[in-house]
Amino acid sequence: MFISPKQAVEILNANGIVALPTETVYGLAANATNENAIQKVFAAKNRPADNPLIVHFKNKEQLLIEVDAQTLYLETLINHFSPGPLSYLLKLKEGSKLKYATAGSDFVVARIPDQKIFLQILSSIPFPLAAPSANSSGKISPTNAQMVAADLGNKIDGIVDGGICAVGLESTIIDCTKEKAIHILRPGIIGKKELETVLANAFPAVNVFNSDTSDHITPGKKYKHYAPSAPVFEIKQLNDHEFSEGDALLITQEQQEKFNTELKKIAAKKSTIIILGKISDAENIATHLYSNLKNIDNHQCHTAYILQTDWGTSSAAIAIANRLRKIIQTTD
Ligand code: TXA
Ligand code: MG
16 A cells, blocks of 8 residues: 555556655546546546646646746745645636546646655646645545544555655635735635735735635535544633543643643543644644644544634734634534
8 A cells, every 4th residue: 555656656557646746745646647647536536526636746837838827926925835835716718628627617726735655646647637635525634644544545456655754734725816916725834924925025916815705706615524433613712511431532732731739630531632733833733733633533532622712824824714714514
């Protein structure tokens, strides 16, 4: 099941599908220009046929060949943020071969990943790689090779183990189809602040919006994402729930220090306590968030509770809060 990058190249050339590490999460990669290869990705993930796949390029030149990029700021953003965890929604050129990957859409979400193995593989093949996160539809994105193996191991042609993904959350997706406005369709560790800083000098008239409003193409909105098997509820304080065996409690390190006595009682009742990390180091929480969520299932907990907290205003914090909002059950 685990294969070398060289074997991955052979499989991809033969239109097979392999899981590869990126700096964000593991991707399930396939020749983005081949209908058969793309269909295998949809089948392995059990992904709805109308949910397009993100496409990965080796460099700016390969990316720009495929798109009809009219916005002036695009190259500035690519020069600054790519390779990196930023994806650009762009219009495809007429007659593009990437339409299998985009599920028929005239728009593509494109990125250049910042991961040595992935880039090496991209430079050994003549086509870009479609690579949605390497999880079954509806499950948590994998941030290490073992998570991929447990979920998709027997449905794909191999996994390249590149260790733990450095970022740990999916890339930021921005709509780059409008001249004066950039909409963040999916928040990630590159956020409004970082984008505005780079645009400020050359493109002061371009506004960045933290919005995934419905008049834009909204990735992931239609489908549920990132959920562990156990339902997750938010609690305002620890005594909002009577903890017992089979419960998981997710808290930050700051909360762990503050509620030390209460937590000892919860641990004594055989509940699983998962420490997410320090809010003051949100990027570190992001790196381990999905493997921590996976631990809810690994410990066979039937229900999880997350203690309410203020995540803060950094781009990583906004992305973490966004992912948690998607998994927390509402009781109304
Ligand atoms: O960091 C990432 O972006 C990872 C790594 C592997 O690169 N990939 C990833 O892919 O998160 P995926 O498929 O799990 O999430 C991409 C999101 C999906 O919600 C999909 O609906 C949306 O982007 N998307 C992809 N192509 C699109 C398109 N052409 N138009 C609109 N939405 C698109
Ligand atoms: Mg995904």
